[in-house]
Amino acid sequence: MKHKGVFVLALSLAGCIENELPIPVREPGNAEIRYADLGPDYGVQLHVNLHTGEVVANHPKDAWCTRFHFKDDTVWMDLNSSRFMHIAPIGQDMSNVFLTPGQADALSWGVNRPSGRDDSQIVQAGLTWAIDLGRDPDNPIASLGSIRMECLDADSDEAVLRVSELVSEQPDDTLSWDTIWVANDPDISQVHLSLLHGEANVVNIEPPTGTWDLYFTQYTALLGDEGEEPTTEYLVTGVLSHAEGIRVLQPLDGDWEHWKEVDWSPQDWSEDWDILGFDWKSYSLTEGTYSIDSDAIYCISTPEGREFLFRFLDFYDDTGATGRITYETLER
Structure with a gap:
C-alpha cells in the first residue's frame, strides 16, 4: 500500500457541593x-x-489491529497507530468486489488523530472501510497487508462486523467474509480486535x-x-x-x-x-x-x-x- 507522508486539579474548595463530602487532603508524597x-x-x-x-x-x-469504544449509543473504532496503520472509506460500488492494487492505492487513506477521536471514527451499520494493517514490527519496511471491514450492526451492546480481503489481481473473484461480534465489556474502556493472518479475533489487551x-x-x-x-x-x-x-x-x-x-x-x-x-x-x-x-x-x-x-x-x-x-x- 502506498501512502504520502513520513512518518492536573488541586482546586481548593471553600465549601462543598450540597450532599457531597469533601475529599480528604492527602499529604504530598515523595518523588x-x-x-x-x-x-x-x-x-x-x-x-x-x-x-x-x-x-x-x-x-x-502486532497483538491487535483495531479497538472499539462503546459510549452511550455510539461505537468508535481506533487503529493501532504504532504500526502506521491507515484507513479509507469505501463506497457502495466497491464494498462487495475485490479492488485492484491501483484502485486501493487511489483511496482516500488517512490516520487517526493522536489527540483523540473524531466523527470519522464512528462505527455505523452500512459503512465499509479499507484498512491498511501497517508495518511488520519484525521488518518495518514490510507491509502486513490490508483488509476490508463492513459494519452490519452497531449499538450500545455490540458491533457486528464482517471482514474480507481487499485486493486481488483477479478482481472477478468472489469475496470470502468472516463475521465477528465485538461485545461491549463494561470492565474495560476499549475492546481490541486482531485482524492478522486472515483471521478476526477479539483479543485480551487492555486491563x-x-x-x-x-x-x-x-x-x-x-x-x-x-x-x-x-x-x-x-x-x-x-x-x-x-x-x-x-x-x-x-x-x-x-x-x-x-x-x-x-x-x-x-x-x-x-x-x-x-x-x-x-x-x-x-x-x-x-x-x-x-x-x-x-x-x-x-x-x-x-x-x-x-x-x-x-x-x-x-x-x-x-x-x-x-x-x-x-x-x-x-x-x-
Whole structure:
C-alpha cells in the first residue's frame, strides 16, 4: 500500500457541593523515579499505573489491529497507530468486489488523530472501510497487508462486523467474509480486535478501567509548520493518556517546586491524548543522540482525584540503547 507522508486539579474548595463530602487532603508524597521499557525496537506497548508505577499490562505491537469504544449509543473504532496503520472509506460500488492494487492505492487513506477521536471514527451499520494493517514490527519496511471491514450492526451492546480481503489481481473473484461480534465489556474502556493472518479475533489487551493511567507506545503523529494544519504523518515514540477520565496540563512556565505548591486551574486541563506526547525529547542529527527536556513539567489528574507532577528524565537504558523511558512522578 502506498501512502504520502513520513512518518492536573488541586482546586481548593471553600465549601462543598450540597450532599457531597469533601475529599480528604492527602499529604504530598515523595518523588519517585521509574521507567517504562519499550525495548530498543520500541516493540511493546505498556499500560502503566501512575500511583504504583506498575506496568499493569504489556503486549507486542502486532497483538491487535483495531479497538472499539462503546459510549452511550455510539461505537468508535481506533487503529493501532504504532504500526502506521491507515484507513479509507469505501463506497457502495466497491464494498462487495475485490479492488485492484491501483484502485486501493487511489483511496482516500488517512490516520487517526493522536489527540483523540473524531466523527470519522464512528462505527455505523452500512459503512465499509479499507484498512491498511501497517508495518511488520519484525521488518518495518514490510507491509502486513490490508483488509476490508463492513459494519452490519452497531449499538450500545455490540458491533457486528464482517471482514474480507481487499485486493486481488483477479478482481472477478468472489469475496470470502468472516463475521465477528465485538461485545461491549463494561470492565474495560476499549475492546481490541486482531485482524492478522486472515483471521478476526477479539483479543485480551487492555486491563480493567481504573487500574491504569498512561499508555507508553509508538504512535503516528501529525506534524506541520507552526500555524498550519499538521498533515505530515510520522511514527514517534512517547506517551498517550486515553485512559478513562485522565486529564493533563502542560504549564507554559514555572518549575517543579512551583507546580508542587500552587493550585491547578480547572480551566487549563486538557483531555487530549497526546499532551505528554513525544516532543519531550529531541534528536541531534550531528551527534546521533537524543536529549531530554527535563524542564518540561506535566500535571496529571485521575478520576479518583489523585494529582501527579510528571517529567521525563531519560530515553536510554544502562547499555546505551534507546527505548527505556525514565520519568519522575510526585503525588501531591
